[in-house]
Amino acid sequence: MTQTRFDSPEASIEYMRRVAVGRSGFSNWLSVEPLIVWQGKSELLLALRPEMTQHHGFAHGAIVGLMADNACAWAAASVAGDVVTGSYTINFLRPAKGLRLRSKGEVIKPGKRQVVVRADVWAEDDANVPVHVASAQATIIPTGLTQ
Numbered sequence: 328m329t330q331t332r333f334d335s336p337e338a339s340i341e342y343m344r345r346v347a348v349g350r351s352g353f354s355n356w357l358s359v360e361p362l363i364v365w366q367g368k369s370e371l372l373l374a375l376r377p378e379m380t381q382h383h384g385f386a387h388g389a390i391v392g393l394m395a396d397n398a399c400a401w402a403a404a405s406v407a408g409d410v411v412t413g414s415y416t417i418n419f420l421r422p423a424k425g426l427r428l429r430s431k432g433e434v435i436k437p438g439k440r441q442v443v444v445r446a447d448v449w450a451e452d453d454a455n456v457p458v459h460v461a462s463a464q465a466t467i468i469p470t471g472l473t474q
Contacts, residue, residue, distance in 0.1 A: 332408050339364040339405055347401060358361075359397060367434035369402040369446075374427055388422035391448055395463035398432030398446035403467035406437050413441060415465035423460040425450035426467070435464075442467040 333339035341360040348354045355378070363370040381387045395417050398464060404410045432446040447462045449457035 332404075332406060332436060333365070336365045337361070343401060343404075347397070347404070349471055353393070354397065354471055357393070359456035360396075361401060364401045364405045367406050367437065369398050369405065369430075369432040371398055371401065371430045372427060373429075375425065378400055383422065384424065386425075386450065388419060389422050391419065391461050392429050392463075394430035394448045395432075395446045395461055396465065398448070398463035399444035399463065400432075400467055401445050402432035402434050402446070403437075403442040403465075403469075404436055407442050407467070409470045409472040410442070410467045413466040413468040415463050417461055417463040419461050421450075421458055421460045423448070423450040423456065423458075425452040425458065427451045428460075429457065439469065440468040452455065 341363045342360050348359055360372045361370055375386055379390045396412055396415055400410055400412055430446055430448045432444050434444050436443040444467055448461040450460050451457050
């Protein structure tokens, strides 16, 4: 993937912090940290807090889903501009237990009307042993808006 809508990787991260996190109440409250948003790829990090867990102490499925959804949308945004999620399917593979969630997204097929993207989510602990907890595929819709 060679096309991008940003001038540099640093500009893309600044934009995502300001717009995708800063203007999104949920992503802002969660403190989602964009690490890479460049040329059809994304990587996000989230420090887990107790209020993000379910009754077994694992990250709640909605939080894991958000990380997959954001990884897909942000990867698409890096090539298509402002986007919204049209749909996504997620498979939960294992309980998401640990200190952090890391998700990575990659554009499979860019387009003017839709962008198909896949993402994976890992749970991490201090031993830096990532556990693959979910895989997703999404259809992301470019809005045509500029921010």
